[in-house]
Amino acid sequence: MRSDTVTLPTEAMRRAMAEAEVGDDVLDGDPTMRELEERVAGLLGAADALWTPTGSMANLIALMSRLGRGDSFLAPQGAHVLDFELGTAAWLAGGMPRPLPHDAGPGKVTASAVRRAAADDGFYASLRPVLLCLENTHNSAGGTVTAPEEHASVAAAARAARLSVHLDGARLWNAAVALGVPPGALTVGADTVAVCLSKGLGAPVGSVVAGSAEFVEYARRLRKMLG
Template sequence: MTVPPVGPPVDLRSDTVTRPDARMRAAMASAEVGDDVLDGDPTMRALEAKVSELLGTEDALWVPSGSMGNLIALCVHLERGDRFLAPDRAHILDLEAGTAAWLAGGMPRALPWTAGPGVPDPSDISRAVAPGGPYFALRDRLLCLENTHGAAGGTVTTASQHRRLVAAAHDSGLLVHLDGARLWNAASALGVAPAVLAEGADTVQVCLSKGLGAPVGSVLAGSAEFVRQARRVRKMLGGGVRQGGVLAAAGLVALERQDRLAVDHEHALLLAAGLADRGWKTAPPQTNIVAVPVHDPAGTVARLGQVGILTLPTDTGVRMITHCDVSRHDIIRTINAFPPPA
């Protein structure tokens, strides 16, 4: 007999499921707005300027999603017949519906995780780039990094690793785009400013609707000239946002909450440790993603759902992501919902 859930569901499927709280909704309701396409929206510009400052770039552009931000960067950086490199299983390779090839016209090449989960080694870049070659060869143009690397379990690329990868890319004649959807989590885990982890990258995408809790939106940052081109590509993709200040206001509130990401990381560590105590082979997470190897991922997810614990299956187990709408009590309830492994 199925045991009914005690209390509302605990949603650990992603940190994208968060809902804006009363303060964020009030900021949205009272936001000063304009027409971002025609005259500019003052709240949107304030958000873009703030993110640009945090990342150490000249300018920035709000976009509806991180996938659109990554796609715009590739559209600006690549020409048809160009190749881009990215760590194996990067979001830009596996989880963006193939738009890198379909719309940006780039041919992807996955790099191995030589320097740790989700992290290539600089030597992988130099080996992958083919100098010269006949006219019909692919042209290596861009390196796309991801920090944190979601498919690797929210793993962090350190500042020193990032600098070496960027230097290797530039030495090989490549531009660098950083998919920093969870860069805030990486910065929190390492105790450094986000700009330190974006240093040297030509463009950076950061998400506001994951750990920071905004309802929607990412920001794409780079040089002033890049943002000028990116704004045009955003429009070509249907991304004129008009009175976007209503959404930007939520982003400004979200940026004030970077410090609380440490709580999500503590909850993830608590969850992993609790499951390990119950016999599950769960490694301590670096940030807010907990991966649990199980023999029957889909069945395990279904059984947890029956008692109000919402998770997602992976190829090898169950994935859970902590966020601002998950309490310590929810973590304890989740641990107790896992039976000892067979």
């Protein structure tokens, strides 16, 4: 059990891949990919979703859609978007990271901490906080699982402070199983959600980023920009 990334497709999965109906995603769309995106969107309670080759790209697309130069984003200390994505949130998405201490237990922040950090002092030379990134499970904090009511409270505080909310749910499937709730119960209040297919599920590659139909339309352009 070195990592949940060391999982392999079953024979049935390999057979399904070999026999899948395929198309050109650039021209007319790939029907199997579209079915996957729609299924994941439904599971997450989102209007639409887009496949990406990696979880880091899924997160980056969500951040690029919200951040600009002079903006900052908040995230619990040790979050994947802070420590394990080579600073792309800053040098590609253009937002400066602001880690939040775990004041509600490992990997967790309180609504009051978000409200304090989101306060804009109005000074023209200050960074402008515009986004909160949450992670469930929080991998660096020992795989901490955030319950629906905890997530909803923090997300509501962020939105009340006029912050967008992105959920890095790379291991959201694990959190849903641990809590015995559907994945969509853990995404309430999030504008965008990223989930990984190769962690725990056995898929060889891939993630999905979900949100509104307008977001996914823009996300497709961002994915192209990233190659």
